[in-house]
Amino acid sequence: MRISQLAAESGVSVPSIKFYLREGLLHDGVRTSATQAEYDGEHVRRLRLIRALLGPGGLTVVGAQSLLGTMEHPPEHAHDLLGAAHAASAPAGKANRDDLDAVRAEAASWGWDVSGCDPLVLSALGDALERLRDADFAVPPSVMRAYVDAMKSVAAAEVAEIPTDSADAAVRYVVLGTILVEPLLLAMRRLAQETASLERFGVAPPGELGA
Amino acid sequence: MRISQLAAESGVSVPSIKFYLREGLLHDGVRTSATQAEYDGEHVRRLRLIRALLGPGGLTVVGAQSLLGTMEHPPEHAHDLLGAAHAASAPAGKANRDDLDAVRAEAASWGWDVSGCDPLVLSALGDALERLRDADFAVPPSVMRAYVDAMKSVAAAEVAEIPTDSADAAVRYVVLGTILVEPLLLAMRRLAQETASLERFGVAPPGELGA
Numbered sequence: 001m002r003i004s005q006l007a008a009e010s011g012v013s014v015p016s017i018k019f020y021l022r023e024g025l026l027h028d029g030v031r032t033s034a035t036q037a038e039y040d041g042e043h044v045r046r047l048r049l050i051r052a053l054l055g056p057g058g059l060t061v062v063g064a065q066s067l068l069g070t071m072e073h074p075p076e077h078a079h080d081l082l083g084a085a086h087a088a089s090a091p092a093g094k095a096n097r098d099d100l101d102a103v104r105a106e107a108a109s110w111g112w113d114v115s116g117c118d119p120l121v122l123s124a125l126g127d128a129l130e131r132l133r134d135a136d137f138a139v140p141p142s143v144m145r146a147y148v149d150a151m152k153s154v155a156a157a158e159v160a161e162i163p164t165d166s167a168d169a170a171v172r173y174v175v176l177g178t179i180l181v182e183p184l185l186l187a188m189r190r191l192a193q194e195t196a197s198l199e200r201f202g203v204a205p206p207g208e209l210g211a
Numbered sequence: 212m213r214i215s216q217l218a219a220e221s222g223v224s225v226p227s228i229k230f231y232l233r234e235g236l237l238h239d240g241v242r243t244s245a246t247q248a249e250y251d252g253e254h255v256r257r258l259r260l261i262r263a264l265l266g267p268g269g270l271t272v273v274g275a276q277s278l279l280g281t282m283e284h285p286p287e288h289a290h291d292l293l294g295a296a297h298a299a300s301a302p303a304g305k306a307n308r309d310d311l312d313a314v315r316a317e318a319a320s321w322g323w324d325v326s327g328c329d330p331l332v333l334s335a336l337g338d339a340l341e342r343l344r345d346a347d348f349a350v351p352p353s354v355m356r357a358y359v360d361a362m363k364s365v366a367a368a369e370v371a372e373i374p375t376d377s378a379d380a381a382v383r384y385v386v387l388g389t390i391l392v393e394p395l396l397l398a399m400r401r402l403a404q405e406t407a408s409l410e411r412f413g414v415a416p417p418g419e420l421g422a
Contacts, residue, residue, distance in 0.1 A: 045347065048345050048346065048347070049345075049346050049347070051345060052342045052343075052345040052346035052348075053346070055342055055345075077412065078408070078411075078412045079408045079409060079412040079413070082404055082405055082408050083405075086401055086405075107402070112402075113406075114402050114405075114406065116405070116406070116409055117402050117405045117406065118401075118405060121398060121401045121402055121405065122402070124394070124397075124398040124401070125395070125398040125399065125402060127394065127398075128391075128392075128394040128395035128397075128398050129395065131263050131266055131391055131394065132263075132387075132391050132392070132395065134259050134260075134262060134263045134266075135259065135260050135263035135264070135387050135391055136256065136259070136260070137383075137387040137388065137391055139388070139392065139395075140372045142368055142371070142372065143365075143368045143369055143372055143388075145368075146364055146365050146367075146368030146369070147365060147392075147395070147396060147399055148399065149364070150361035150362070150364055150365045151361070151396065151399040151400045151402075151403040152403045152406075152407075153357055153360070153361055154354075154357050154358060154361045154400055154403065155400060155403035155404040155406070155407040156357075156403075156407050157353055157354045157356075157357030158354055158357075158404060158407070159404060159407035159408050159410075159411050160353075160407075160411070161351045161353065161354055162408075162411075172348075176343075176346050176348040177348065177350070177354075178401070178404065180339075180342055180343050180346055180348055181339075181343070181350065181358075182397055183335065183338065183339040183342065184336070184339035184340065184343065184350075184358070185358060185362065185396070185397075185400070186335075186339075186393055186396075186397075187332060187335040187336040187338075187339050188336065188358055188359065188362040189362045189365055189366060189393075189396070190293075190297055190329075190332045190335070190389070191318070191323075191325050191328050191332055191333070191336060191362075192362040192363045192365065192366035192367075193293055193366040193369060193370060193389065194293055194294075194297075194325075194327070194328045194329060194332065195324075195325065195327070195328065195363075195366070196363075196366040196367050196369070196370035196371075197289070197290045197293050197370050197373075198290060198327055199370075200289075200370050200371070200373070201288065201289045201290040202290070
């Protein structure tokens with residue numbers, strides 16, 4: 001199909017398609033003349049994936065480039081997939097914190113050994129903890145334990161399902177499952193907060209604070 | 212203290228402080244002359260909070276205004292706090308989806324009744340699910356169950372700790388605990404993925420994919 005048809009089929013405008021082609025996010029079509037190329041269903045699927053990655057709360061163009069590159073050239077060892085997915089979705093130009101030992105010690109105080117973990121991910125944890133401290137907000141210990149347990153059981157279920165029969169399927173699962181699931185989890189948490197709050201406090205007939 | 216001292220104390224530049232004053236995020240100091248005002252420790256604390264709210268991955272100025280307003284004028288009933296916190300951190304101008312029944316039905320298929328929940332939060336769930344569909348990514352059923360269980364146990368622990376002795380403490384706990392904890396949970400999930408992946412696949416001596 002021509003680029004105008006690809007735009008109609010995918011719901012992505014022609015200027016955006018040209019931008020993705022220039023940035024190397026979308027692979028070229030088969031050139032049929034000096035000014036025309038032919039696109040196919042694979043281009044439609046790829047455009048949908050690009051939109052999902054760049055969508056609200058999603059990746060930068062540079063992050064998407066790195067991530068699509070990983071999907072095309074998967075690392076040799078399954079464990080390295082995660083590192084690639086995590087790196088692609090880290091903020092651009094983000095450096096490691098210089099207090100990673102303190103971050104590891106804090107995790108250890110929750111009974112969690114994260115010594116083998118990627119410095120960039122540990123830095124993200126350190127940033128999140130620092131923001132809480134800056135706002136003078138202390139997570140109650142029972143809640144912090146619930147966070148650690150919940151995230152461990154989430155990750156165990158996710159990693160158990162990483163397919164190992166094809167590198168292509170594995171990288172797709174890890175990359176998309178890590179990044180696109182984040183807004184899903186956060187929305188689920190808010191819904192669960194609302195149901196838990198309704199259970200504890202009941203629906204409001206306006207009155208004073210408390211149950 | 213003068214505004215220059217407030218800047219030194221808080222690490223926030225004078226132009227930024229003036230911007231926050233103009234936007235009503237920071238309360239005025241006590242005017243001592245036509246061109247000078249006196250600030251105190253409460254201004255330093257508030258500036259730290261503003262920076263935490265507007266920080267990376269954080270709120271827009273409009274979201275922060277709404278949220279600080281909620282903290283100053285807390286709703287009467289504890290359950291409404293959550294709604295206010297969730298609304299302040301929703302994307303500006305976001306409208307409800309028109310397929311909320313389908314979103315509720317999908318949650319019901321995971322054994323979860325979200326019929327009483329805020330339409331904006333249900334819309335966020337619908338958006339997240341749509342992004343996964345757009346990318347042709349199916350969350351395995353065992354993983355979806357793990358997500359639901361994990362977020363229910365997180366929310367139960369959080370809501371159980373909402374303080375009910377003071378409206379001020381309650382609103383602070385709910386608002387900051389909802390919004391500032393999101394990057395913490397996402398970083399924890401990634402760390403847990405790495406430890407689970409190491410457990411399943413071991414460290415890489417470069418070889419083929421799989422355990």
